[in-house]
Amino acid sequence: xxxxxxxxxxxxxxxxxxxxxxxxVRVNPPSGFFYTSKALKELCDIWEKHGSGMWxxxxxxxxxxxxxxxxxxxxxxxxxxxxxxxxxxxxxxCLRTPSSCVGMARxxxxxxxxxxxxHTLTQKFQDELHRPAFPYKxxxxxxxxxxxxxxxxxxxxxxxxxxWRDN
Numbered sequence: 001x002x003x004x005x006x007x008x009x010x011x012x013x014x015x016x017x018x019x020x021x022x023x024x025v026r027v028n029p030p031s032g033f034f035y036t037s038k039a040l041k042e043l044c045d046i047w048e049k050h051g052s053g054m055w056x057x058x059x060x061x062x063x064x065x066x067x068x069x070x071x072x073x074x075x076x077x078x079x080x081x082x083x084x085x086x087x088x089x090x091x092x093x094c095l096r097t098p099s100s101c102v103g104m105a106r107x108x109x110x111x112x113x114x115x116x117x118x119h120t121l122t123q124k125f126q127d128e129l130h131r132p133a134f135p136y137k138x139x140x141x142x143x144x145x146x147x148x149x150x151x152x153x154x155x156x157x158x159x160x161x162x163x164w165r166d167n
Contacts, residue, residue, distance in 0.1 A: 003026075003088070003089070003090040003091045003094040003095075003096075003129055003130055003131070004025065004026050004027075004028075004078075004087075004088025004089055004090065004091070004129070004130060005023055005024070005025055005026070005074060005088070006023065006024040006025075006026070006091055007021070007023050007071075008021065008022045008023055008024060009021050009022075010022070019068075020070075021069075021070050021071050022052075022067075022068045022069075023068070023069050023070070023071065023074065024065060024066065024067055024068070025051070025065075025066040025069060025074070025077060025088070026063040026064070026065055026066070026088060026089035026090065026091055026097070027043070027063060027064040027066065027081060027086055027087075027088060027089055028063060028086065028087045028088060028089040028090075028097050028122065028129070029058065029062065029063060029064055029089075029097070029099075030119075031100050031114075031115035031116070031118040031119045031122075032100055032101065032102040032103065032105055032114070032115040032118075033058065033102075034102070034105065039084075042084050043064070043081070043084075043086070046077060046080045046081060046084075047066050047077075050069055050073040050076055050077045050080075051066050051067075051068055051069040051073065051077070052066075052067060052068030052069065054066075054067045054068055055067060062089075062096075062097050062099035063089035063090075063091075063097050064089075087126065087129075088129070088130060089129065090128075090129035090130070091137075093133075093134050093135060093136055093137060094128055094129060094130075094131065094133060094134060094137065094138070095125050095128040095129050095133075095134070095137075095138050095139075095140070096129075096137050096138065096139045096140075097122070097129060098118050098121045098122050098125075098139075098140040098141065098142065099118065099140075099141050099142070099150055100114040100115050100117065100118035100141070100142035100143070100144070100150060101114050101142070101143050101144055101149040101150050102114075102115070102144075102149075103115050103142075103144035103162075104144065107144060107145065107149075109144070109145040109146075109147060110144035110145055110162060111144060111145050111162035111163055111164045112142075112144050112160075112162030113144070114142040114143060114144035114150075114160075114162065117142045117160060118140075118142045121140055121142075138157050138158070139155065139156040139157050139158070140156055140157070140158045140159075140160070141155060141156035141158075141159055141160070142159075142160040143159070143160070143161050143162065144162045145161075145162050145163075145164075146161060146162075146163060148161060
């Protein structure tokens with residue numbers, strides 16, 4: 001699973017069997033963080049079935065961060081989320097999940113289609129999200145205007161900022 005799963009193991013599994021392994025799973029969110037209630041329900045059902053039920057919506061990484069599952073449940077989680085059209089996010093020494101603001105979907109200041117750019121980059125570099133290939137994490141963030149709602153300039157290695165240009 002590469003960057004999408006953060007393995008966490010307890011040093012005293014005999015004393016604390018409930019957390020002998022308590023892995024974190026990162027799920028790649030849609031560009032602009034737009035969800036339908038049906039999609040959220042499906043994700044909640046998957047996590048309730050295979051994990052602890054605890055999750056952090058978008059964390060500091062932008063991913064949905066699912067906290068606490070066992071090793072033998074990772075493959076079923078991956079199979080079920082991919083069957084629903086989702087994918088794992090990135091962590092560790094790899095490309096982190098690209099993120100964007102809502103851009104043209106809701107912002108009157110948007111100068112570029114940040115969500116389309118983010119989606120395109122995510123699909124283009126999906127393998128780099130899963131297979132740590134870099135010596136350190138690498139972040140791409142896209143803001144549709146100079147307001148920089150994703151804090152791309154401060155928080156990304158490759159910030160993309162939309163600007164207005166006249167003829």
